[in-house]
Amino acid sequence: MAHEHKLEIFRGLLKFKSNTQKIWGVLVFLTIVTAVEVALGITKPAVMTQNSFLGMKILNWIFIILTLVKAYYIAWDFMHLRDERSSLRRAIVWTPIFLVAYLVFILLFEADYIYNVFKDGFVQWNF
Amino acid sequence: MDSTVTTGADENIWGGGNRPLAASYGKLMMWFFLVSDALTFSGFLASYGFSRFKFIETWPIADEVFTHVPFFHGNFPMYYVAFMTFILIMSSVTMVLAVDAGHRLQKTKVIWYMFLTIIGGAIFVGSQAWEWATFIRGDYGALETNGGRILQFVKADSGERAALADFAKILEEDRVGHEKKNGVWFYQGEALPSYSLNEVTEGFKSNPNILIRTETITAEGEKTLLTREESLKKIKDGALVVEGANLVRNEYGSRLFADFFFFITGFHGFHVFSGVLINIIIFFNVIIGTYERRGHYEMVEKVGLYWHFVDLVWVFVFTFFYLV
Incomplete structure (x- = not known):
């Protein structure tokens, strides 16, 4: 198995000299992202909670996007997906993404429908 | 078996032995x-x-x-x-540092990094156990209505949450917890909370500083706080005193919230736990030089x-359970 590593992240913006150095670099990045998430979660800036985009608060969009960013760097650099063949990478990544996106879509739609039934229907549940 | 005549190595593709993904069997199965x-x-x-x-509209925050x-x-x-x-x-x-050291066949480094990984995993599992214990014990206590909704209490002057112990009135009631060892024919029953429904209700009525908070979330993203008059009306709905959490009911709000907490963090904690065990096995294998x-x-x-x-x-659990 080939042991060479691709040593650049952020599409080549940041190049590391060794694999060890890259690992620490990714750690710093992940820590910053987590710190930002926690800071936003505690302060909850009004601008982000009052406004929403596509039916979801801006703050929640930020959380989800930052989570996907973190997941990308964990999978790509810690799990060495960056160094694997692209065919293996695509098989691993796109299969769950497709299935999960589908599942989440149908479940959340159905849940929203049930919410409306509870709200508008003749069902008394909050007493 | 290459029984056909081939003219060059490039045409040997169906002869077997190819590794299109350039990864070993074990690694592929792990990914699988x-x-x-x-x-x-x-x-x-x-x-x-x-x-x-x-x-x-009613999910706990x-x-x-x-x-x-x-x-603290x-x-x-x-x-x-x-x-x-x-x-x-x-x-x-x-x-990942241990893996990196493994690629370069530095046994001592692998041992130390594996050791640190195991320690980190143990701290995490311990923290999760503590979090579970805190969650199960609960801190303020609440009332449950007949509809299974939770009513929480807030101090009107400071806006802080009020614990049941802050206002419940101690009444001279016959509140003996039945146990199997005391009764010949007694098999099982509900455990008694620290205060009876009556004590909480009476304490609430005599303490004008306590308001009720319902599960409903307002447009500002906070729980609805009732006025004193509304609270006095609402307290009549109370049917049960709830302290802490279990799989049936919890003082934080929707019953499903505690169920999902236990299932999702529990399933994840089980993964961490088994990960620590597997790490320990590999750790000792490294020490005795199996991979060397x-x-x-x-x-x-x-x-x-x-x-x-x-x-x-x-x-993902952190985002969807704790942040969003």
């Missing part, structure tokens, strides 16, 4: 397992989303539930979970994949 496990976790989180969207830090008193939302996240990411880093003799440390890499996956799942 991780993808299916990822789908299991996604199923859990998606069903959490389902229940949450179903009760979107995670910031108000997870406010404790060991050895006070209100620290999210700090401890953030610490746990950092511990897990940190142990992921030592794991084998000539490569791919086993460390495979267990590393599992360990990073556990970290990856936590990133």
